[in-house]
Amino acid sequence: MSLTRRELVEAGLTLGAAVVAGPALGASPTSLPLTPESGLGPYYKRGAPPATTLVAQGESGLPLVVSGKVLDPAGKPLSGAVLEVWHADGRGIYDLVGYRYRASVVAGSDGSYRFLTVMPGHYPERVAQHIHYRVSAPGRKVLVTQLYFATDPAFAGDPDQNWRKDPILEDRRLIRPVTLEDRGGPRAAVVFDTVLGP
Ligand SMILES: [Fe+2]
Incomplete structure (x- = not known):
């Protein structure tokens, strides 16, 4: 036959x-690949308050919801993992005095997390828009990384071709797809799972 x-x-x-x-x-x-690292950068501040809404009323910028899971390489949820997240505001400015666009987000019992913010702006020292992450969980290596956006104009519509334009970005996998939702106005949504090593 x-x-x-x-x-x-x-x-x-x-x-x-x-x-x-x-x-x-x-x-x-199952063995999931560890989430690639990306530099801590100069604007990290300890002590960001617990929050899942990083944006205050009246702030400018495209609303953005980021969600995902914190997992170990076997795919087991890391309940109670703490994700410190921080980024520039929609105009590309970091708050170095207070904690605007800085938060500690705690993962739920299923390892999931979610926060609402705005799409970060560009700033002169960096090519690509990004959100910084510092993820910690008991018994796990701390993960320092950055989330990037496939829609970033810096990638000119083709992240596969152009991802090296930002020299800080060392791994294409950190660029995530962006979907646009209609919530009585446009809102961007990104899913970013993180996998922490032992
Ligand atoms: Fe940054």
Whole structure:
């Protein structure tokens, strides 16, 4: 019996799925790649207050909701992980006096987190828009990284081609897709899961 190309492709996909399923074949358990690191930067401040809304009434900028999970490499949620997040405001200015656009967000029992803010602006020392993260959980290595946005004009519509334009950004995987929601006005939404090593 000869198989059509389509049947061969389907057979390959089925085999691929079985390999990914792993444990059924006695292979090693799931191992998620660790989230790449990206520099702490000069504007980190300790002691950001607990909050899930970083933006105050009347602030300018495109509303942005960021959500995701904090996981270990086996995919287990890291309940109670603390995500310190900070970024420039919509005009590209960091608050170095107080805690505007700075917060400590605590992950829930399923490892999930969510915060509401505005899309960060550009500022002269950096090419790309970004949100800084410092993620900690008991028994885990602290993760210092940055979240970037596929819609950033710096990537000229093609992050795969242009991601190296920001020399601080060392890993394409930190650029996340942005979806636009209609919430009585436009709101951007980004999902950013983080995986912490031992
Ligand atoms: Fe920054």
